[in-house]
Amino acid sequence: MSKQPIYLDYSATTPVDPRVAERMIPYLTELFGNPASRSHAFGWAAEEAVENARENVAALVGADPREIVWTSGATESNNLAIKGVARFHSGRGRHLITVKTEHKAVLDTMRELERQGYSVTYLDVLPNGLLDLDAFRAALRPDTILASVMFVNNEIGVIQPIAELGEICRERGVLLHVDAAQATGKVDIDLARLKVDLMSFSAHKTYGPKGIGALYVRRKPRVRLEAEMHGGGHERGFRSGTLATHQIVGMGEAFRIARETMGAENERIRMLRDRLLAGFADMEAVSVNGDLERRVAHNLNISFNYVEGESLLMAIKEIAVSSGSACTSASLEPSYVLRALGLSDELAHSSIRFSIGRFTSVADVDFAIRLIRDKVGKLRELSPLWDMYKAGIDLDSVQWAAH
Amino acid sequence: MAYSEKVLDHYENPRNVGSLDAGDAGVGTGMVGAPACGDVMKLQIMVGKDGVIEDAKFKTYGCGSAIASSSLVTEWVKGKTLDEALAIKNTAIAEELALPPVKIHCSILAEDAIKAAVADYRSKRSAGDLPSASEYAACEPEAA
Numbered sequence: 001m002s003k004q005p006i007y008l009d010y011s012a013t014t015p016v017d018p019r020v021a022e023r024m025i026p027y028l029t030e031l032f033g034n035p036a037s038r039s040h041a042f043g044w045a046a047e048e049a050v051e052n053a054r055e056n057v058a059a060l061v062g063a064d065p066r067e068i069v070w071t072s073g074a075t076e077s078n079n080l081a082i083k084g085v086a087r088f089h090s091g092r093g094r095h096l097i098t099v100k101t102e103h104k105a106v107l108d109t110m111r112e113l114e115r116q117g118y119s120v121t122y123l124d125v126l127p128n129g130l131l132d133l134d135a136f137r138a139a140l141r142p143d144t145i146l147a148s149v150m151f152v153n154n155e156i157g158v159i160q161p162i163a164e165l166g167e168i169c170r171e172r173g174v175l176l177h178v179d180a181a182q183a184t185g186k187v188d189i190d191l192a193r194l195k196v197d198l199m200s201f202s203a204h205k206t207y208g209p210k211g212i213g214a215l216y217v218r219r220k221p222r223v224r225l226e227a228e229m230h231g232g233g234h235e236r237g238f239r240s241g242t243l244a245t246h247q248i249v250g251m252g253e254a255f256r257i258a259r260e261t262m263g264a265e266n267e268r269i270r271m272l273r274d275r276l277l278a279g280f281a282d283m284e285a286v287s288v289n290g291d292l293e294r295r296v297a298h299n300l301n302i303s304f305n306y307v308e309g310e311s312l313l314m315a316i317k318e319i320a321v322s323s324g325s326a327c328t329s330a331s332l333e334p335s336y337v338l339r340a341l342g343l344s345d346e347l348a349h350s351s352i353r354f355s356i357g358r359f360t361s362v363a364d365v366d367f368a369i370r371l372i373r374d375k376v377g378k379l380r381e382l383s384p385l386w387d388m389y390k391a392g393i394d395l396d397s398v399q400w401a402a403h
Numbered sequence: 404m405a406y407s408e409k410v411l412d413h414y415e416n417p418r419n420v421g422s423l424d425a426g427d428a429g430v431g432t433g434m435v436g437a438p439a440c441g442d443v444m445k446l447q448i449m450v451g452k453d454g455v456i457e458d459a460k461f462k463t464y465g466c467g468s469a470i471a472s473s474s475l476v477t478e479w480v481k482g483k484t485l486d487e488a489l490a491i492k493n494t495a496i497a498e499e500l501a502l503p504p505v506k507i508h509c510s511i512l513a514e515d516a517i518k519a520a521v522a523d524y525r526s527k528r529s530a531g532d533l534p535s536a537s538e539y540a541a542c543e544p545e546a547a
Contacts, residue, residue: 308441310466314406314414346438382420382470384445384462385438400437 005320006364010205010298010357011154011182012322016250017207017358023253024209027246035243036234046245053252057201060255061180062190063216069238070248073213074181075105076228077200078148080215080239081177082109084225085146085198086118089175093143094118097136097174099150099160100340101125106148106179127342128291129158137168146175151183151199155324155337155353156290157299159187166195175223181205181213185258186266186296191216197223203247207358208254212247215239265358270297272356272365277302279369283376285389289324289338289351300354301338304372306386307379309349315375316352319368324351406467407501413471418478421460423447431524435515442469442509446516448480448488450524456480456488461516468506472496472513485521 007015016024027049035050037043051065058065071077086096098110100122110120121139126132131149140147147169149160162178169176177198183189185206191199199216203209217223217238231240277300280286285305303324304312313323324335324343334348343351354368380386388395406414422445423430429450436442442465449458459477463470475496480488496502496510 306464308465308469310441311414311470314467344439346441349441382417382462383464384434384443385464387422387445387462395438400439400443 005318006367007320008354008356008360008364008368009320009322010360011157011353011355013204013210014207014357015359016204016209017254017257019257020208020250020253024246024250027249031245033245035245036232046243049245049249049252050243053248056252056256056259057214060184060189060259061199061201061216062192062194064219067191067216067219069215069217069235070243071213071215071239072211073204074103074179074200074202075213077202077213077215078103078105078177078179079109080228081198081200081217081225082106082146082148083113083228084238085175085177085223086113087226088224089145090118093141093145095121095141095144097121097123097139097144097147099123099125099131099148101129101153101155101337102148102150103154103179103181106150110148125340128294129153129156129289129337129341130291130294131160131165133161133164133168136165140168140172140174144172144174146177148177148179150179150181151189152180152186152296153290153337154182155322155335156301156341157182157296157355158290159183159294159296162196163194169197170195182296184255185262186298191218198225203251203254206254206258209247209250212244212251214251266297269356269358269360272360272362273297273300273354275362276300276354276356276365276369279365280372283373287347289341289343298356300356301351302354303338303343303347303351304376305347305350306383306389307350307376308346308383309351311379312350312352312375315379316371318371321368322353322355324348324353409475409500410467410471410502413474413500414467417461417470417474419458419460419474420462422462423449423458423460428527429524431520431522431527433516433519433521433523435519436465436469436512438464441465442512444469444473444512444516446473446476446513446520448520448524450485454484456483456485465509465512466506468500468502468509469512471500472502472509473516475499476513476517480517485524488517489521491517 031045033042033046035046054065054068058068114120175197178196179200181202197218202213229240234240287303289301309323324338334345338348425432431448434445445462447460448456451457459480461473461477463473493510493514496513497507
């Protein structure tokens with residue numbers, strides 16, 4: 001039991017790249033100054049490091065460094081963007097649009113605004129997880145002030161049509177916020193071309209430290225929002241609070257490495273993901289969730305039908321993956337993202353999200369394939385549903401005990 | 404989630420997995436639960452001429468506790484008369500496996516599976532040849 005499982009959960013978080021950690025350490029010890037201290041060399045050194053990191057973050061996404069506001073992470077960025085715009089523009093309109101498969105940091109923020117009297121439209125997605133642009137257009141109202149759509153879905157890895165959404169929003173005078181926590185280093189982001197007004201970033205999904213993120217706030221045309229955090233007026237008043245220099249340095253270095261290596265890295269990761277998928281190709285009653293083409297290279301979300309989710313997770317303890325169930329609490333909740341694709345509770349429960357990353361090897365992938373094949377096979381041998389499926393019985397036609 | 408040693412043992416080495424011929428007059432089949440609830444148990448008993456359960460087999464779709472509960476009852480019903488088997492209570496199953504409160508429904512399902520299998524066997528004996536379609540509402544709906 002002392003041996004650690006193989007980590008295949010890079011969409012949950014990533015290890016800090018050793019190069020990043022190395023860059024961070026001096027800013028905890030000798031270069032500890034407050035970047036806001038203008039009167040001495042300690043402050044100047046810290047400020048220089050912060051601005052250097054800001055340039056690296058901006059460079060990865062085609063932004064101007066002055067458009068980057070440091071936050072504690074994507075959750076805070078989402079809160080600041082959505083609530084900040086809603087409050088600033090409440091005189092102009094009180095309607096917002098988002099999507100049912102967004103991260104909770106967006107959905108819960110929207111719910112909070114609803115409690116404050118705003119109205120929110122939660123759009124359905126197509127069975128492949130992508131947003132229907134016509135449905136999006138139809139949801140826009142004269143009083144719509146903001147739309148929030150994630151770049152890359154955290155569970156199924158599908159890439160939403162952000163460029164097209166930007167065109168639609170700009171034409172209709174609606175601000176567009178994009179949660180890009182899962183996108184940095186995975187897809188090309190060029191904010192000089194994308195008509196996106198606000199974009200949320202996180203460091204720890206891209207080999208940086210936890211507890212640091214950023215919000216992109218467009219300067220031209222200028223986007224205005226109300227601050228959430230008040231105090232010393234840091235970050236041009238958008239977000240007060242002493243900057244966490246070491247964290248910021250870490251995020252900057254992580255994003256610099258991402259810009260340098262993402263081309264080759266994503267190719268290697270795609271090869272591993274395809275190898276993983278091929279490893280399950282000849283298994284029966286296995287289905288990939290979410291569009292396989294419009295998808296980041298590192299994600300594979302797959303359902304193994306007729307196997308119950310919790311017993312599957314119990315059987316594959318030697319790999320660290322996420323499941324379509326949130327079984328942290330007493331009751332097994334099927335993933336709302338998979339439910340939004342139209343999956344049954346059973347199929348959602350029997351799904352596994354594999355997410356591959358920088359330190360995943362071919363041997364890791366091969367181990368996962370063998371383990372999954374073996375355990376799914378064993379659990380299906382135990383499953384009366386599998387017998388019924390093999391006997392050609394349509395499980396939907398069976399009269400199960402009503403509840 | 405922490406499982407007891409006994410749950411893990413039954414989960415990793417389930418006893419009496421398999422199927423008996425449901426068409427055999429001496430076999431009673433009980434299928435309880437529903438896929439949407441996350442648990443389906445199929446328990447089959449082979450009853451001898453003396454009314455004693457000679458063999459038992461199970462297949463279960465469900466969590467580790469559900470698999471362990473059904474595996475355990477196949478061991479327990481063997482060698483028992485039908486009435487003795489019917490006397491097995493879910494509390495005894497839950498206690499033997501040290502099930503946590505959230506998994507008590509697994510033991511209830513296992514008890515129901517015994518009842519369903521016995522009822523199926525008895526209905527075959529009394530009414531000739533009825534198909535095995537015992538249904539039990541063992542799945543407790545969760546508040547949405």
